[in-house]
Amino acid sequence: MQTVSRSVRLSARRTRPSALLTRLNHTQNSAAPPPNPDSGRTTSFGFKTVPEESKETLVKNVFDSVASSYDLMNDATSFGVHRLWKDSFVSGLRPGRRGPAKCIDVAGGTGDIALRILDHARETYADRETTVEVVDINGEMLKEGFRRFKKTMYHNTPQVSFHEANAQALTKFEDNTYDLYTIAFGIRNCTSIPDVLKEAHRVLKPGGTFACLEFSKVTNPLLSTLYDQYSFSMIPLMGTILAGDRDSYQYLVESIRKFPTQEDFSQMIRDAGFATGAPHEGGAWTDQWGGIACIHKGVKL
Numbered sequence: 001m002q003t004v005s006r007s008v009r010l011s012a013r014r015t016r017p018s019a020l021l022t023r024l025n026h027t028q029n030s031a032a033p034p035p036n037p038d039s040g041r042t043t044s045f046g047f048k049t050v051p052e053e054s055k056e057t058l059v060k061n062v063f064d065s066v067a068s069s070y071d072l073m074n075d076a077t078s079f080g081v082h083r084l085w086k087d088s089f090v091s092g093l094r095p096g097r098r099g100p101a102k103c104i105d106v107a108g109g110t111g112d113i114a115l116r117i118l119d120h121a122r123e124t125y126a127d128r129e130t131t132v133e134v135v136d137i138n139g140e141m142l143k144e145g146f147r148r149f150k151k152t153m154y155h156n157t158p159q160v161s162f163h164e165a166n167a168q169a170l171t172k173f174e175d176n177t178y179d180l181y182t183i184a185f186g187i188r189n190c191t192s193i194p195d196v197l198k199e200a201h202r203v204l205k206p207g208g209t210f211a212c213l214e215f216s217k218v219t220n221p222l223l224s225t226l227y228d229q230y231s232f233s234m235i236p237l238m239g240t241i242l243a244g245d246r247d248s249y250q251y252l253v254e255s256i257r258k259f260p261t262q263e264d265f266s267q268m269i270r271d272a273g274f275a276t277g278a279p280h281e282g283g284a285w286t287d288q289w290g291g292i293a294c295i296h297k298g299v300k301l
């Protein structure tokens, strides 16, 4: 895989370029095919309807803007609960249980899931050979992740690497390669969910696991009302106060409401060729906190 890129611009003030260059790989030609401005197709960007070809740029702008405050804001807006969901997501996957696993964490951002996978394998199975390739479309998020991993024992080891690439077109990642594909709070930002699932299926080995943690639909009407009130009023306000960026947090809240229901998303996973549990809660998916978030799993046959 080719090492870095013009698009991952390095901040000379904040990062020693030589160090970053060794670990932050850019997958050239990895983005989806060039947009066709005449396609006429539209998609949602939060509650707005936008031309399909402009969504990636809009999403990229959001994560460029939130990258430096992303971890702080996650803690603030969820009161730290995202950590519990991520812990439960990774421990349920038991990475390392069947020996060292080759993992890819897509839309991996600042590396929250990758770090948990490596910690779980090491702490539970004394496994220092499980690897995670962190993939994200946004170089700024990856740079935050890289900085964070520098403080860990995994830095400068083959256990972790960072790659700038689009979940919808993992062109430089080979077929039938990974034991575990994870995507956490990422898939709703992608323009085409079926394309993401198709690529996940392609890069997993037969028998490999697809696992997704994503915000979902709250089933209880009272909880749903309280959650709506909190998220539409407090999260953009916190975005303004803590990160100086209301619009990005408004988009993040709106994008949650546009994501398919648990039933519909689990059907999309099966349509991509994965086997799942029966299509109900506790089968194909497991709700977290009444469906505020949800874990979906599938196995490549």
Ligand SMILES: C[S@@+](CC[C@H](N)C(=O)[O-])C[C@H]1O[C@@H](n2cnc3c(N)ncnc32)[C@H](O)[C@@H]1O
Binding pocket: 059, 063, 106, 107, 108, 109, 110, 111, 112, 113, 135, 136, 137, 138, 141, 165, 166, 167, 168, 183, 184, 185, 186, 187, 189, 190, 191
């Ligand atoms: C809400 S963050 C989640 C980060 C991390 N997985 C976590 O749980 O903390 C969403 C991430 O998805 C990435 N993303 C959005 N669209 C993407 C795409 N098409 N391909 C790869 N990554 C994408 C963003 O750049 C961002 O880092």
